[in-house]
Amino acid sequence: MALPGSRSVQTVTVDGRSLRLSSLDKVLYPETGTTKADVLAYYAAVAEPLIRHARDRPATRKRWVHGVGTADAPGQVFFQKNLDAAAPAWLPRHPIRHKDHTNVYPVVNDLATLTWFGQIGALEVHVPQWRFGPHSAVGNPDRMVLDLDPGPGAGLAECAEVARLAREILTGMGLEPWPVTSGSKGLHLYCRLDGKLTSEQVSGVAHELARALEADHPDLAVSDMKKSLRGGRVLVDWSQNNRNKTTVAPYSLRGRFHPTVAAPRTWAELDDPDLAHLDYREMLRRVREQGDILAGLDPDPQDGAGTGGAAGSAPDRLAQYRAMRDAGRTPEPVPDAVGxxxxxxxxxxxxxxxxxxxxxxxxxxxxxxxxxxxxxxxxxxxxxxxxxxxxxxxxxxxxxxxxxxxxxxxxxxxxxxxxxxxxxxxxxxxxxxxxxxxxxxxxxxxxxxxxxxxxxxxxxxxxxxxxxxxxxxxxxxxxxxxxxxxxxxxxxxxxxxGPEGFSGPVPSVDLPVTGNGTIGPGAAPDFVPPMLATLASATVLPDESDFAFELKWDGVRAIAVVAAGGVRLLSRNGNDMSLLYPELGNLADYVNAETAVLDGEIVALNDGGRPDFSLLQTRMKLTSAAEIDAARARTPVRLMLFDLLDLDGTSLLPLGYSNRREILDGAVSAPEDGHIQVPEQLDATLAEAVEASRDLGLEGIVAKRRSSVYRPGTRTEAWLKIKHQRTQEVVVVGWRPGKGNRASKIGSLLVAVPDGVNLKYLGRVGSGLTDRELAEVGGRLKKMARKTAPLPDVPAPDAADARWVRPALVGEVQYSERTGGGRLRHPVWRGWRPDKKPSDVTVEN
Known part of the structure; x- marks a missing residue:
């Protein structure tokens, strides 16, 4: 994940700031070979969540200029509070006045600042639990932290146990705790506060909580700092709520011999007996796939939910402007107050x-x-x-x-x-x-x-x-x-x-260092797992004026990644489908951008011009180039695009759906033959939209809340699918031999759906399966055979002559209704879903 090129010195532009990066190939973590370039790329990738939790807080830095070293020869560390004279003039900062001196602290409010930290070897960023308010005022804490520090003979498992005990107390107080493994030894528990208590008051609450844990669980928890008392126990360190104390910022690297990070975790993870600290590579993957799971702790101050400063006082909106300019050296106006x-x-x-x-x-x-x-x-x-x-x-x-x-x-x-x-x-x-x-x-x-x-x-x-x-x-x-x-x-x-008055080529856009370590607008964007809709009925839809309506296409979901004049078509699981659909390979020709990530559906049309999933089935399982070329001529496919997730390196995920659609309309120029389309939304009421889709012989509609942001990989009620027919994705768990004409073949498939960690039996399906399909899948199922049933609730008549298989294949069935026990009545096979895995299957009521 190194920055491009191998030069030892580069000048880059980040957030409009010019930065000189040197010694990019310097190894800062010898045990793993992690370089300064890797550190810069990591901080670029996690900047958004890290900044959310460090914004407007004075940042203390721990610097390892020559690297962290090894156990035999540890590197020298510098603990730095005050901002030195070599810091760039544009760096945002605030003073803190003490009795005999004033310290000037940087605040990590942008990627440029974070990049500068990486350049000077500041691997760790530590912040207090309060923010600066207007006029550099020290605000009240907007969060409380408990540092769970294991003593000799204790570890993360004991910290997790204390965390669970603390959670019971905190939730009883009306506080929601958020766990973060520190990346060093222990675990931090954060709680969001409303900013009404002083640091002294918050410290008092935390101290009492620590004492309560020690009193109730003396063999596990201790609140006293004395090392002699901590053997085999976990110190509940409450002192970091003092206004002068700091805690390593969530997502910060640690200066350990291995590049671990302060990692937000879920409570389910804390139940894992093998709970361990995460390194920066694991955190990169988590942020890419899950986003900021700690986001609820620190609301975005742009949403008006921030704290700090004097109650009722208006912020000085020119403070940053004045801090960045010397009125004695620039002709720019530097007034004392806003207008x-x-x-x-x-x-x-x-x-x-x-x-x-x-x-x-x-x-x-x-x-x-x-x-x-x-x-x-x-x-x-x-x-x-x-x-x-x-x-x-x-x-x-x-x-x-x-x-x-x-x-x-x-x-x-x-x-x-x-x-x-x-x-x-x-x-x-x-x-x-x-x-x-x-x-x-x-x-x-x-x-x-x-x-x-x-x-x-x-x-x-x-x-x-x-x-x-x-x-x-x-x-x-x-x-x-x-x-x-x-x-x-x-x-x-x-x-x-370019605008009038500029001669020459269009100036290039200065983009921040991206998650894959490159700089500039030409880098290939990452795959984004698609957002998923929840099944609903027309009678339970909220206020329909808040929703836009689209036709539901009966095909295969595809994320299209456009870069370098080419396109990759990826399934919802990230599998590359590009070779299966070569006629869609010219998508880049119709996208008005260098790079883009688009969301859509691949469909095959029948002679009546209607999407036909069974036709698409013939394309989904081909492997040889000759077969694909023949099928392309016989059964061409179309790409229906309905969302835009990234454009020229800029993520559109935080935008509302209506805004993304408007940008999509301008970003794609559909070809005349229609093999790539941006279907129009339905200008209709809900009832009219449902009826229109029925008249067209389509599967139904999707209602999307106009203000909904795009949540990758998440099934949400902001998108609702309303279908004319009942369908259910299923996992094949076994098969039964056929009778009569099918005596030597598979007669029916036994199907189920995930139910927590187990599988729930739905019934058997034979209708809709052609002899050819049964013959093709028979050999594969026999190779997947197992001796016992992979689920417990199969009725005796169905299990009598069943042949069980490893539950790995996914298909889709249509049915009339469900029994009281949740099984399917009159199921009919619709087709295999090689684009999905069992964990993707959910119950659609």
Whole structure:
């Protein structure tokens, strides 16, 4: 997972900051050969959750400049609180004043800061349980922590036992505990607080809880720090709730000889007798597959749920702006206070800094909320540009033009590209802005199409960028005064050449270091497990005005990953299906981006133009190229796309469904032959949508909540599938010999569904299975034979002559109803599901 290239020194741009990275091949963990490049790539991949839990907290660093060493020769460690003079000027920071001195602490609020930490060998990040508030005020704790530290003769298993005991007490107090294995010896338990108690009060509560555990379980827990008392017991360390104490931040690396991390865990994991610490590779996989399982501990401050600071005081929105500028050295305005509220001005400034970009600023609540646009504002709806939110600027900046001196933040020439007023439609802080800009007749907007432009800014959360990455999208529906030239060939030419006033190639987008260790927009995006719908009936759907309706396609789910001009088609389990469907290999030609991740369904149509799952069956199990080519001509498939998950390296998962769909419409240009489509949503009521799908002979509809974010690999009620026929995916557990014409063949299959850790018997199915299918699967089932039944509840008549098999194959059946015991009445075989494994199967009522 090293950074690209083998050069010892590289200059990269992260979150718009220029960073010089050196000695990337230096080994920091000799036992595993883990290099500085690996460390930087790890922190880039976990930046988003790490920043969530470290944001606005003073960060103490433990640095191993020359690596952690070995047991025989440990590396030298530096414990650093104060920010030294060599730190970049842009690094966000806050002072803490003591009686005889002042320490200045960095705060880990962005990936650029985290990357700088990695560059200087700061492997561990430690933070307190409180955040800075307005004007660098020390806030009350917004969480409580118990550090469960095993003494000699005790280990993680004993820590987990104490954690479970503490959980009973904490939940009784109305607190939800979140476990984190520390990556060192023990385990941390966090609880979210409302910020009403002081550090002293929280420490008192934690101390009493530790004493209670010791009193009730004296052979297991101890609350006293004395080492002589800790043999075979777990210290419940309550002291880290002191305002001057810190705890290693969740997701931080540890400076052990093996690169372990402070890893959030589930309570189910704590029940595992083989519970162990996780290393950074395991954490990379978990974050990729599960996201931040600790997210509920620290709500995103952009959601208004943060704490800290004086009650009722307004935050100083220009604090970061002033901290990054020296009024004596830059001609930029540096006022003492924000301006008056109520204005609606905007400005777009052309900024010739280290790399040309454009700064969009919208007046709101006495400041200019600002975004850097590496490619300028888009001139056509089919091209979305990256917008990186920067610090709020003073209103006086709306008229600023001049040269920012070398050595100062943002050094370079600044000119006004366009300015005017804007009409606001929607503003959700940190999430979405929709507005119409009214520029000058001779301004940059007019020169590239129209002086009046309706834009949407949509927060994507970025890939570990602390929520600063947005997309700016030119809306398809422009205001009446917007020129149609915005979508003409002239508009396209303007977009391709960049905003007016810039000659030469379009400036490249500076993206953060990505999860796979690469830098820039061309890296292949990762597979995203698809979000799953829950079965529902039309009678239990919530307020239908909150939902959009799509037709349900009877096919195979596919995640399409587009990169480097090619495409990979992956099943819901991540299996590569690309070779099975070569006619879809030109998808990249119809996607208006360098890279993308799309969600859709592969379907085969019958002579009546209806999706037919049985036809698709003939394609799903082919292996030879000749057979695939013949089937391609005989049974071509189509790809129905209904979601967009990543575009040019920017994750769209945090966006609402309606926003993702609008971007999808502009990102894909469907070919005339229809083998790739973005089917339109149904402009209908729920009843009309259900009836329309029935009239078309389709399987049903999917209702999707318009505001729903995309939750990878999760079955959610934000998406509801409403089907005309009852179907159930099943696991084959055995078979019975046939009779009559099938005397020498398989007569029926015995099927079940997972029920917790066991299987629940559903019945036997023979209808719908062709002789050819039975013949083809017979040999395979016989190779999977086992002597005993893999489940306990098979009725004697069915089990009498049953042949049992290892439960590994998945199929799908249609049925009329269920019995009182949950078995299927009149099941009919629909086909095999090689795209699914038994753990994917759930009961569909």
């Amino acid at each position: 008056a509220s109520g204005g609606n001005s905007f400005v777009i400034q052309e900024h010739h800094a280290r790399r040309l970009h454009y700064d969009l600023r919208l007046e709101r609540e006495g400041v200019l909320v600002s975004w850097a646009l590496p490619k300028g504002p888009p001139a056509t709806p089919d091209r979305n540009h990256l917008a990186v939110q920067t610090e709020d600027h003073p209103l006086e900046y709306g008229t600023f033009e001049g040269n920012i001196p070398k050595g100062e933040y943002g050094a370079g020439e600044m000119t006004i590209w366009d300015a005017g007023t804007y009409e606001l439609e929607k503003w959700r802080d940190g999430k979405e802005v929709i507005c119409t800009l009214y520029g000058k007749e001779n301004g940059g907007l007019a020169r590239s199409g129209s002086a009046v432009r309706r834009y949407a800014l949509i927060n994507t959360g970025g890939s570990g960028a602390g929520g600063r990455n947005w997309l700016i999208h030119l809306m398809k529906d422009q205001s009446a005064s917007a020129s149609s030239a915005a979508v003409t060939g002239d508009g396209l030419a303007a977009s391709a050449a």
